[in-house]
Amino acid sequence: MQQVEFLNVVMPFKDKLFRLAKRLLVSTEEAEDATQEILIKLWSKNSSFEKYKNVEAFAMTMTKNFCLDRLKSKQAGNLKLVHSNYQEKGSLLQNQIEAKDSVSWVERIMDELPEQQKMVLQLRDVEEYDYDEISEMLDMQPTAVRVALSRARKTVREKLVQKHNYGIG
Amino acid sequence: MESDKIEKIIEKYFEATSTVAEEETLRNYFSKEGVATHLEQYATMFQYFSTAKEEKFTKQVPLETITSVTKKGFNFKWLSIAAAGLLMFGIYFGKMYKEQQDAEYAYQETKKAMNLLAQNFSRGTEKVAYLNQFEETKQKIYNGK
Incomplete structure (x- = not known):
């Protein structure tokens, strides 16, 4: 080639x-x-x-x-x-700016996820692969992919809500 | 009406049973203005996924390194191995050739020395022949008596 x-x-x-x-x-x-x-x-x-x-x-x-x-x-x-x-x-100012930018929260929340969930979430929600492709790529059972994905999504939601409330209060 | 539909999809989304198309609908919905207030908490998530997708691999280096590392590097590697092999053979055979030459030289020298010895030896035997003459003469004198 x-x-x-x-x-x-x-x-x-x-x-x-x-x-x-x-x-x-x-x-x-x-x-x-x-x-x-x-x-x-x-x-x-x-x-x-x-x-x-x-x-x-x-x-x-x-x-x-x-x-x-x-x-x-x-x-x-x-x-x-x-x-x-x-x-x-990191400098205080930078932290403050980043804190305002809640989109970057999601990134930090994703950093905290276990590797497998990170990958599944990345491949599904960012790259939009379907479940079969993901299970092939990660060498996982399709059901395991779904479970990991559901867990990852819920964790992100939960932490986002936590941070959101903390920000307001 | 629309937010009802979105809500249903979100529910499926968190159970990981939604399809790619449905998730596309979600992303589109949250990227627009006028998200229903009770759904706003999810907006950041989907906005983040959309922005994360924008990130590009900007490094241009690989294109050149791909050729240099794999193609030229490959040749150089084998070239150096071949050179090392050749050098080793050269030393080995060179040494053998030199040894052979040395042996040849030593042989010639020994031969020369042997010839010299043989020459002198034969000269010695010639002289010894005179002794016989002396003996003969001596016998003649004794017998003549």
């Missing part, structure tokens, strides 16, 4: 890979690196593309595995720690 051809296949979903990576790794730089790595890996595997009937789903699975590995590794653990320190010690 030629490079141009490869890019044509990959281009439509590279943003999706990046967003999933960012959802899991939180930091933009980390996510960019991860996406880059995934694309390079895909390119090196492109001779076996025909074997996979759905390259997009395959790439998503790769991204998921790659990011989870990253999270498990010590290196990413350190980065994560740095990041959360930064968030907590």
